[in-house]
Amino acid sequence: MTRDLSPRATSLVLAFLLIAAVAAVTLVCAQLSGGSQRVATDAMIKLTIVVAMYMFAGNSGVLSFGHISFLGLGAYSAAWLTISPSIKASLMPGLPAWLIPLELHPAAGVIAGGLLAACVAFVFGLPLTRLAGIAASIGTFALLVIFYATFSNWTPVTGGQGSLYGLPIFTTLPIAAGVACLTILAAALYQSSAAGFRLRGSREDPIAAKSVGIDTRRERLVAFVISAFFVGMAGALYAHFLTVVVAGEFYLKLTFITVAMLVIGGMRSLTGAVAGTLFVTLLSELLRQTERGFDLGFVFVGGRLGLQEVGLSAAMLLALIFRPRGITGGRELGGLGTSR
Amino acid sequence: MIVLQHILDAINIGGLYAMMALGIGLIFGIMRLINFAHGEMVMAGGYALGLLATLPAPLAIVLSLAFIIALALLIEQATFRPLRGQDPASLLVASFAVSYFLQNLTVMIFGARPLPFSFAPGLAETIEIAGLRLPLLQFVSLGLVIVALAGVATLLKHTALGIQLRAAAEDVVTARLSGVKVNRVIAFAFVISAVLAWVVSLIYSAQIGQLSPAMGVRPLIIGFVATILGGLGSLPGAALGGFVVGAISVLLDAALPASLRPFREAFLFGLVFVILVMRPEGLLRVRALQERV
Numbered sequence: 001m002t003r004d005l006s007p008r009a010t011s012l013v014l015a016f017l018l019i020a021a022v023a024a025v026t027l028v029c030a031q032l033s034g035g036s037q038r039v040a041t042d043a044m045i046k047l048t049i050v051v052a053m054y055m056f057a058g059n060s061g062v063l064s065f066g067h068i069s070f071l072g073l074g075a076y077s078a079a080w081l082t083i084s085p086s087i088k089a090s091l092m093p094g095l096p097a098w099l100i101p102l103e104l105h106p107a108a109g110v111i112a113g114g115l116l117a118a119c120v121a122f123v124f125g126l127p128l129t130r131l132a133g134i135a136a137s138i139g140t141f142a143l144l145v146i147f148y149a150t151f152s153n154w155t156p157v158t159g160g161q162g163s164l165y166g167l168p169i170f171t172t173l174p175i176a177a178g179v180a181c182l183t184i185l186a187a188a189l190y191q192s193s194a195a196g197f198r199l200r201g202s203r204e205d206p207i208a209a210k211s212v213g214i215d216t217r218r219e220r221l222v223a224f225v226i227s228a229f230f231v232g233m234a235g236a237l238y239a240h241f242l243t244v245v246v247a248g249e250f251y252l253k254l255t256f257i258t259v260a261m262l263v264i265g266g267m268r269s270l271t272g273a274v275a276g277t278l279f280v281t282l283l284s285e286l287l288r289q290t291e292r293g294f295d296l297g298f299v300f301v302g303g304r305l306g307l308q309e310v311g312l313s314a315a316m317l318l319a320l321i322f323r324p325r326g327i328t329g330g331r332e333l334g335g336l337g338t339s340r
Numbered sequence: 341m342i343v344l345q346h347i348l349d350a351i352n353i354g355g356l357y358a359m360m361a362l363g364i365g366l367i368f369g370i371m372r373l374i375n376f377a378h379g380e381m382v383m384a385g386g387y388a389l390g391l392l393a394t395l396p397a398p399l400a401i402v403l404s405l406a407f408i409i410a411l412a413l414l415i416e417q418a419t420f421r422p423l424r425g426q427d428p429a430s431l432l433v434a435s436f437a438v439s440y441f442l443q444n445l446t447v448m449i450f451g452a453r454p455l456p457f458s459f460a461p462g463l464a465e466t467i468e469i470a471g472l473r474l475p476l477l478q479f480v481s482l483g484l485v486i487v488a489l490a491g492v493a494t495l496l497k498h499t500a501l502g503i504q505l506r507a508a509a510e511d512v513v514t515a516r517l518s519g520v521k522v523n524r525v526i527a528f529a530f531v532i533s534a535v536l537a538w539v540v541s542l543i544y545s546a547q548i549g550q551l552s553p554a555m556g557v558r559p560l561i562i563g564f565v566a567t568i569l570g571g572l573g574s575l576p577g578a579a580l581g582g583f584v585v586g587a588i589s590v591l592l593d594a595a596l597p598a599s600l601r602p603f604r605e606a607f608l609f610g611l612v613f614v615i616l617v618m619r620p621e622g623l624l625r626v627r628a629l630q631e632r633v
């Protein structure tokens with residue numbers, strides 16, 4: 001069936017199917033208890049992050065360890081724009097004078113978070129996209145450390161090691177799911193666009209791509225900025241979900257979890273990004289329940305702190321060894337791939 | 341006098357970073373693996389020493405060393421060997437996963453709270469020489485650094501396995517064609533890097549005085565900077581990079597105003613970023629980071 005359709009149409013069908021799946025999950029979860037809804041909302045935010053990371057990593061072949069910095073930027077933008085002026089003045093006295101009296105609607109914070117992340121991605125992307133292969137991944141890791149050190153030490157502006165509280169609750173399950181669907185649509189449109197094809201061409205064979213006039217740096221930069229935009233939005237949503245912003249959130253742990261989602265699902269397909277998020281969320285929920293310990297009726301099996309992370313990293317290693325291209329093997333749902 | 345103190349500090353810290361960087365660089369050179377789990381080797385060494393502290397010191401040393409070497413070989417066999425030949429990014433992710441696994445396994449076994457490190461408490465005593473008050477630990481660590489680095493240099497320069505190792509680091513395919521048994525050489529590299537990690541764990545745990553599951557992350561991250569600085573894959577470069585990072589961090593500590601000092605890591609990684617972009621071959625050499633066509 002894919003033969004009859006243009007790449008764009010194929011991609012849109014794929015996006016439609018994935019969005020339908022996300023919507024179905026959302027509808028089911030909306031009927032569940034508050035606790036399960038929170039888990040689902042958290043998963044939708046992660047889905048946004050992973051799909052956005054896929055836009056860059058999947059199409060360029062360069063794995064990024066720095067995207068969680070963009071999440072942090074989005075979260076801090078939300079804090080800077082939506083916390084009430086009186087709290088802001090005491091928590092973040094170092095903010096520029098014009099920012100302190102602002103108290104915008106959370107939606108404005110979400111857009112601003114995306115834009116700030118995109119601008120920062122552009123500035124850092126200019127040198128970063130000069131790097132190839134493993135050096136590029138290290139560069140993104142350097143980004144993560146630089147931003148973490150800044151978030152956790154620039155106390156007058158970010159609250160440093162303390163937490164910024166007083167963010168309005170905004171991120172409900174439908175909103176988080178909506179943004180996730182929007183990101184899936186954007187990823188589908190991007191990967192079927194001419195720019196997406198050029199970037200994948202440079203991923204498959206950088207030298208051949210160069211020889212047909214593809215400017216790999218430029219294409220990578222475009223993907224980097226777009227993906228940072230969506231991660232930034234997710235960051236603001238995350239801040240309005242937790243209602244606090246703490247620097248420690250935006251470092252190795254979340255980086256590990258999101259990279260695990262992408263790698264386990266299959267880094268080279270949009271379906272992989274979605275499937276990986278779903279799989280890892282279910283697995284870590286299961287492990288979290290076990291970690292608490294459970295009652296077998298006749299005997300109580302005590303849990304162990306750390307079990308969740310141990311199980312997750314073991315799953316990731318198994319996936320890397322036995323399914324190096326992820327559970328989807330880099331294919332799209334129903335063979336709707338344009339990425340071959 | 342204060343200058344002398346800074347120089348001593350720089351050599352000491354630099355030696356520690358040099359050993360970290362060598363441990364990372366050895367393995368990267370041969371199999372293009374950036375071993376994130378090297379930090380957890382340091383952590384495991386610290387825990388082993390801390391738990392065996394009640395035994396007589398030589399026994400504790402031998403047992404903990406054996407434990408670290410066994411752990412390194414086990415990790416190599418179980419995870420990195422099946423993944424060999426995959427692209428460096430997958431290997432990096434795998435080592436990330438191993439690191440996370442070991443950290444949280446430690447949480448499962450010993451809990452997340454720090455434990456006191458009580459091996460050889462005498463190291464904290466200070467001695468006074470010519471107006472300088474120096475902790476004994478500084479001398480011990482200086483001695484250990486010199487012995488370890490000289491030992492590694494001798495092994496690599498003058499033993500058959502060491503020469504094979506350097507050959508494999510230069511070009512695995514050619515080395516294999518010339519009859520180098522790559523499996524053995526890689527195992528050897530893991531053993532050396534485990535021993536280096538053990539030395540770091542002894543000094544580092546004594547310095548911070550406690551053990552925690554995430555204690556390996558900081559030395560790893562800074563050793564990592566040193567490896568990049570020296571040019572990934574170059575062993576003399578890694579050692580030099582360690583000392584340069586030591587000197588830079590002591591300088592930053594002394595020169596930065598107190599308000600900027602917490603940002604030291606941001607500066608160090610800003611440096612990594614700049615070096616990667618401006619001079620990806622590192623301070624010394626041109627080869628390893630270029631992807632071969």
